[in-house]
Amino acid sequence: MPKMIAMVVTHGGAKLQRVERDVPEPGPKELLVRVHACGVCHSDSFTVEGKVPGIVFPRVPGHEVVGSVEAIGSHVEGWKVGDRAGVGWFGGSCGYCDRCRRHEAFACENVQAVTGLTHDGGYATHMLADVSALAHVPADLDDVESAPLLCAGVTTFNALRNAGARPGEVVAILGVGGLGHLAVQFAARQGFRTVAVNRGRDKEAMIRSLGAHDYIDSTAGDPAAALQKLGGARVILATVTSAEAMQSVLGGLGANGTMMIIGAVSSFPIDPVAMIGKSSSVKGCYSGVATDSEDTLRFCQLHHISPMNEVYPFEEAQAAYDRMMSGKARFRVVLKMT
Ligand SMILES: NC(=O)c1ccc[n+]([C@@H]2O[C@H](COP(=O)([O-])OP(=O)(O)OC[C@H]3O[C@@H](n4cnc5c(N)ncnc54)[C@H](OP(=O)(O)O)[C@@H]3O)[C@@H](O)[C@H]2O)c1
Numbered sequence: 001m002p003k004m005i006a007m008v009v010t011h012g013g014a015k016l017q018r019v020e021r022d023v024p025e026p027g028p029k030e031l032l033v034r035v036h037a038c039g040v041c042h043s044d045s046f047t048v049e050g051k052v053p054g055i056v057f058p059r060v061p062g063h064e065v066v067g068s069v070e071a072i073g074s075h076v077e078g079w080k081v082g083d084r085a086g087v088g089w090f091g092g093s094c095g096y097c098d099r100c101r102r103h104e105a106f107a108c109e110n111v112q113a114v115t116g117l118t119h120d121g122g123y124a125t126h127m128l129a130d131v132s133a134l135a136h137v138p139a140d141l142d143d144v145e146s147a148p149l150l151c152a153g154v155t156t157f158n159a160l161r162n163a164g165a166r167p168g169e170v171v172a173i174l175g176v177g178g179l180g181h182l183a184v185q186f187a188a189r190q191g192f193r194t195v196a197v198n199r200g201r202d203k204e205a206m207i208r209s210l211g212a213h214d215y216i217d218s219t220a221g222d223p224a225a226a227l228q229k230l231g232g233a234r235v236i237l238a239t240v241t242s243a244e245a246m247q248s249v250l251g252g253l254g255a256n257g258t259m260m261i262i263g264a265v266s267s268f269p270i271d272p273v274a275m276i277g278k279s280s281s282v283k284g285c286y287s288g289v290a291t292d293s294e295d296t297l298r299f300c301q302l303h304h305i306s307p308m309n310e311v312y313p314f315e316e317a318q319a320a321y322d323r324m325m326s327g328k329a330r331f332r333v334v335l336k337m338t
């Protein structure tokens with residue numbers, strides 16, 4: 001039996017453990033992917049810290065996967081061995097329920113699959129993926145450069161293109177970590193007046209070089225007032241991991257403005273009267289499905305957008321994860337298979 005290596009979490013809060021396993025065989029609607037690179041996302045902490053009720057251990061995290069197809073299930077069409085493939089947070093859907101037929105497969109009534117959480121992900125040499133979860137990756141995109149686009153990329157690209165802002169309007173990116181530094185590039189290329197909001201000034205020069213037109217240091221004063229000085233934000237894309245940080249900029253929305261919530265934070269109070277006065281809203285944003293990932297990859301190719309990555313050998317997954325959690329990475333950590 002051929003063998004594979006995986007970095008597994010045995011229980012919530014445990015260190016990643018290197019294990020050798022048999023390479024699994026794909027079920028009828030699955031493909032076996034040989035992983036080439038896997039990004040390390042803050043959402044991997046759901047698995048590593050065991051924060052989600054009902055999570056079954058041992059579990060392999062990782063949902064920013066780029067690899068190649070190595071084996072194909074009996075009912076899969078449209079793929080062949082050797083094709084480049086990407087897998088993100090979206091772990092698949094049934095394809096026939098009401099939600100799927102209405103192009104809302106992320107909310108599929110029958111399958112609630114999350115890569116690296118409900119089934120094993122990409123901190124491994126091989127993984128299985130449902131065919132509905134697989135995105136085609138253009139041949140000329142680099143493995144390491146594409147991997148973060150499968151979650152950090154698609155989530156911010158999708159949120160921005162569906163946020164309702166028009167070119168020239170103020171779009172604020174709150175938090176410039178793994179997701180935020182890609183969001184800045186997308187917002188600038190989508191034609192918005194792009195304002196980065198982050199703690200301190202140490203990332204300012206880098207973020208301006210990625211296309212931000214303005215930078216607000218949220219520790220230097222009231223960030224909501226600073227956004228109002230710019231006319232108020234049509235959109236605030238909130239990628240921070242702090243509820244307080246989100247609450248502190250909410251007042252920076254302009255008329256008909258929307259805060260797009262991406263960071264998975266705890267609840268925070270909103271002021272309904274202030275929101276009524278501006279007809280503003282707060283909206284949660286799901287990452288995206290496989291076709292959204294394909295759109296993201298093509299947009300990045302067209303506009304020469306790529307993440308800034310710190311690359312770790314796959315076997316150093318624990319160090320890579322710790323680096324991401326430290327908040328010091330500039331800006332995405334990616335595991336590269338050796
Ligand atoms: N909705 C979705 O589908 C989706 C998809 C992917 C990720 N996520 C979520 O998105 C969030 C960001 O993920 P990521 O991988 O980009 O994380 P990351 O690289 O760790 O970046 C986190 C960002 O939050 C900022 N931050 C952290 N604590 C803060 C505080 N107390 N006050 C102000 N800013 C603070 C950091 O700023 P500093 O530079 O100052 O540290 C950094 O800019 C996570 O919650 C993740 O779970 C959601």
Ligand SMILES: [Zn+2]
Nearest residue numbers: 041043151152
């Ligand atoms: Zn993610």
